[in-house]
Amino acid sequence: MGRLFLLLLTLSAAAHAAEPELLEPDKAFRLSARVLSDSAIEVAYTIAPGYYLYRERFKFQADPGPAALGTAEFPPGKVKHDEFFGRVETYRDEVRVRIPVSRFENTAANLKLKATSQGCADIGVCFPPNDQTVYLKLAGNETGTLVDSGSDVSAPVSLATLRAAAPDAPGLPDVPLAKAPRATLPQPESKAPDAAVARQSETDRISSVLSQGRLWKSMAWFFAAGLLLAFTPCVLPMVPIISGIIAGQGQTITRRRGFLLSLTYVLGMAVTYTLVGVAAGLSGVLLSNALQNPWVLGAFALIFVALSLAMFDVYQLELPTSWQAKLSATSNRLSGGRIAAVAGMGVLSALIVGPCVTAPLAGAVLFIAQSRDVVLGGAALFSLAIGMGVPILLVGTSAGALLPRAGPWMDAVKRVFGFLLLGLAIWLVSPVLPTTVSMLLWGGLLIVAAMFLRAIDPLSTNASGYSRLAKGIGVIALVGGIGLLVGALSGGSDLLRPLGGLRAASGPDTPAKGLKFQRVASVEQLDSVLKTSAGKFVMLDFYADWCASCKEMEHLTFADATVQQRLQNVVLLQADVTENSGQDQALLRRFGLLGPPGIILFGPDGREIQSFRVIGYKSSEEFLAELTLAMGSERLSKLD
Amino acid sequence: MRKVQQAGALLIAVFLGLGALYVGLNWSKPNAPAVRLEPAQAMSSGVFFTTRFPDLANKSRALGEWQGKVLVLNFWATWCEPCREEIPAFVRLQEKFGANGVQFIGLALDERDKADAFSQQFKVNYPILIGDETATEFGRRLGNSSGGVPFTVVIDRAGKIASRHIGPVREAELAGILGKVLETSAKR
Numbered sequence: 001m002g003r004l005f006l007l008l009l010t011l012s013a014a015a016h017a018a019e020p021e022l023l024e025p026d027k028a029f030r031l032s033a034r035v036l037s038d039s040a041i042e043v044a045y046t047i048a049p050g051y052y053l054y055r056e057r058f059k060f061q062a063d064p065g066p067a068a069l070g071t072a073e074f075p076p077g078k079v080k081h082d083e084f085f086g087r088v089e090t091y092r093d094e095v096r097v098r099i100p101v102s103r104f105e106n107t108a109a110n111l112k113l114k115a116t117s118q119g120c121a122d123i124g125v126c127f128p129p130n131d132q133t134v135y136l137k138l139a140g141n142e143t144g145t146l147v148d149s150g151s152d153v154s155a156p157v158s159l160a161t162l163r164a165a166a167p168d169a170p171g172l173p174d175v176p177l178a179k180a181p182r183a184t185l186p187q188p189e190s191k192a193p194d195a196a197v198a199r200q201s202e203t204d205r206i207s208s209v210l211s212q213g214r215l216w217k218s219m220a221w222f223f224a225a226g227l228l229l230a231f232t233p234c235v236l237p238m239v240p241i242i243s244g245i246i247a248g249q250g251q252t253i254t255r256r257r258g259f260l261l262s263l264t265y266v267l268g269m270a271v272t273y274t275l276v277g278v279a280a281g282l283s284g285v286l287l288s289n290a291l292q293n294p295w296v297l298g299a300f301a302l303i304f305v306a307l308s309l310a311m312f313d314v315y316q317l318e319l320p321t322s323w324q325a326k327l328s329a330t331s332n333r334l335s336g337g338r339i340a341a342v343a344g345m346g347v348l349s350a351l352i353v354g355p356c357v358t359a360p361l362a363g364a365v366l367f368i369a370q371s372r373d374v375v376l377g378g379a380a381l382f383s384l385a386i387g388m389g390v391p392i393l394l395v396g397t398s399a400g401a402l403l404p405r406a407g408p409w410m411d412a413v414k415r416v417f418g419f420l421l422l423g424l425a426i427w428l429v430s431p432v433l434p435t436t437v438s439m440l441l442w443g444g445l446l447i448v449a450a451m452f453l454r455a456i457d458p459l460s461t462n463a464s465g466y467s468r469l470a471k472g473i474g475v476i477a478l479v480g481g482i483g484l485l486v487g488a489l490s491g492g493s494d495l496l497r498p499l500g501g502l503r504a505a506s507g508p509d510t511p512a513k514g515l516k517f518q519r520v521a522s523v524e525q526l527d528s529v530l531k532t533s534a535g536k537f538v539m540l541d542f543y544a545d546w547c548a549s550c551k552e553m554e555h556l557t558f559a560d561a562t563v564q565q566r567l568q569n570v571v572l573l574q575a576d577v578t579e580n581s582g583q584d585q586a587l588l589r590r591f592g593l594l595g596p597p598g599i600i601l602f603g604p605d606g607r608e609i610q611s612f613r614v615i616g617y618k619s620s621e622e623f624l625a626e627l628t629l630a631m632g633s634e635r636l637s638k639l640d
Numbered sequence: 641m642r643k644v645q646q647a648g649a650l651l652i653a654v655f656l657g658l659g660a661l662y663v664g665l666n667w668s669k670p671n672a673p674a675v676r677l678e679p680a681q682a683m684s685s686g687v688f689f690t691t692r693f694p695d696l697a698n699k700s701r702a703l704g705e706w707q708g709k710v711l712v713l714n715f716w717a718t719w720c721e722p723c724r725e726e727i728p729a730f731v732r733l734q735e736k737f738g739a740n741g742v743q744f745i746g747l748a749l750d751e752r753d754k755a756d757a758f759s760q761q762f763k764v765n766y767p768i769l770i771g772d773e774t775a776t777e778f779g780r781r782l783g784n785s786s787g788g789v790p791f792t793v794v795i796d797r798a799g800k801i802a803s804r805h806i807g808p809v810r811e812a813e814l815a816g817i818l819g820k821v822l823e824t825s826a827k828r
Binding site for chain 2: 022023024025054057082085118120121123124125126127128297
């Protein structure tokens with residue numbers, strides 16, 4: 001929901017720049033244990049930020065030994081409602097569990113403790129139940145020693161752990177890919193969830209939505225939008241008039257009464273808005289399939305664009321005047337000053353939507369429909385109404401002392417909504433558009449926004465600080481927009497790094513532009529090079545002047561610093577088959593190729609690695625992935 | 641007029657500031673699980689399609705049964721909230737793209753009865769297989785080194801990995817991927 005703002009602001013270029021790396025469960029949940037007394041141990045998990053563990057899913061087991069474990073004592077965790085399991089408790093940062101231990105014999109003994117835990121990461125990934133093992137020495141009161149923690153549910157352990165656990169196997173080479181070398185460890189039985197399956201109830205669902213915090217954020221943003229709407233030219237000037245009507249004719253009322261009446265009016269208005277929000281959410285649920293269709297999304301986006309034009313005063317959007325007249329007549333029949341009547345006025349007033357509110361409201365309704373969330377829809381529009389009601393509350397309570405004076409600046413507020421709706425339109429269709437097109441659109445919007453901020457208008461020497469700040473930010477928006485346009489036009493496809501493509505091609509930190517290939521012209525020459533470079537990987541690239549994707553590889557993929565680094569110890573051969581001579585054809589035939597492009601990789605034994613075949617353009621990431629895969633599996637198979 | 645423009649500039653500036661703040665607040669937003677995956681290990685499509693897991697009726701099924709379709713293999717479990725949340729979207733996509741040759745397969749790292757109960761409750765319209773620890777290893781071979789779920793792999797008609805996701809997938813995004821994969825494989 002808040003993305004609405006993020007996108008309007010088109011600062012998204014800066015967002016999500018950091019790619020989080022998912023920790024392995026052993027690293028996300030570090031286990032330690034110590035002996036507390038003769039009869040108790042303490043197991044502690046240090047939980048990485050952004051990860052959490054479930055209380056119900058711990059399991060501790062003493063491996064056959066001279067000790068038995070009592071019932072573990074957990075500290076209270078954070079309560080969360082899970083729609084499938086009901087009430088669950090989670091731990092973050094750290095959890096210490098006390099486990100009573102009774103020893104069968106009176107001798108000092110080693111305790112092998114198998115601790116099973118299960119948790120998730122906030123980014124929306126859960127780990128399978130994870131077994132970790134610690135060894136404790138149950139001798140008197142002394143602190144036990146942690147011998148080994150590691151070995152997770154499905155056998156593979158990290159190389160580091162393997163080394164630590166088996167110091168007599170020092171000769172293991174570094175295998176970059178081998179997060180999971182084929183070490184055979186006893187397979188622990190898979191742990192089953194113990195929690196009972198609870199029926200999902202509607203209240204559970206609502207509270208789970210509420211507890212997610214997402215809702216609060218959306219409400220906050222809608223509240224802000226409502227507040228902003230209240231400062232548009234057709235709302236703010238009306239506020240004193242509305243206040244007068246609410247208070248009732250010719251009465252002097254106390255501040256408290258004034259506040260109460262205003263609040264009633266605002267809440268009445270909010271009721272209508274909430275109903276509209278719920279309806280929007282429901283219609284979204286009904287239309288859920290259609291809403292994934294590119295054409296429907298496109299139509300929505302066009303509606304947003306049309307609505308935004310209303311905010312730039314291209315045309316006026318409002319309810320038919322006859323409706324408005326009827327509604328205000330009904331509302332006028334209710335007399336101010338009485339709570340019930342004022343509430344009724346509020347409910348009706350929400351239906352009389354002024355021309356500046358119509359478009360943003362329609363936008364909000366469409367947006368909610370798209371989110372397909374009924375609870376969120378109601379709550380969001382409720383917040384919007386409350387936000388819009390703030391000036392009425394202020395005026396009703398303070399008789400106008402706290403309100404900014406109406407003025408032409410309110411038109412600017414309208415324009416902000418125009419940009420908001422345009423941003424929303426782009427956001428809506430971006431999943432179905434090529435990235436380049438989205439980049440062009442965002443770039444365009446940023447540049448236009450920059451013009452509104454007067455990014456290139458000259459500043460007068462006595463310009464105020466505000467206009468200087470605005471200009472500065474306008475220039476930033478302009479540069480960002482230009483960057484996006486340039487990036488899109490130069491074939492970039494990363495919204496967050498629009499100029500990434502340019503950097504790969506040029507830039508001072510690429511020492512050698514492209515890779516240095518050794519030319520091979522015939523099968524015989526190739527064989528002799530393969531013989532002399534035994535023990536090394538050899539890469540053979542088929543090239544021709546007329547081959548477009550070969551050039552792309554050369555300019556983009558082979559210019560990438562990571563690719564160059566990875567190929568540092570690889571013998572690089574290139575066969576230029578532009579002329580398509582007999583020898584060229586023989587070379588191509590040997591690899592079953594009809595022509596370039598084609599990249600062949602040979603292992604240290606001089607044999608072709610069959611699993612690797614790069615035909616056609618591959619980006620540096622794809623190429624590296626293929627390369628790592630081929631070289632890694634080659635080394636792995638040598639290990640076996 | 642000057643005043644209007646100044647105020648407009650100021651308000652847009654405030655908006656930009658708010659946006660920056662919002663971006664900062666959402667830096668590690670759970671909606672953007674751009675987690676790096678390891679490259680998939682050498683697993684020929686032969687190995688992939690001969691891999692077998694039991695289904696909810698405890699019948700052993702080979703993945704090859706669905707060879708030639710655009711396969712969406714989803715590793716999930718009932719104890720994984722993000723997994724459960726995205727399954728209704730999968731059900732919708734299966735319904736939408738099923739006729740075009742898309743087949744979703746749920747590989748549950750879970751107990752059969754729990755997976756079964758969930759599958760009935762949420763009217764899952766695609767096969768659910770039950771994976772044990774070999775399923776986690778299978779996922780590792782497909783590049784999911786952390787073993788986390790949900791993990792979703794899209795395999796094209798030719799048996800090649802078209803796309804992989806760790807963490808939840810946006811419905812519109814997956815629909816886009818499936819559309820693209822269907823389109824390219826139709827061309828061949």
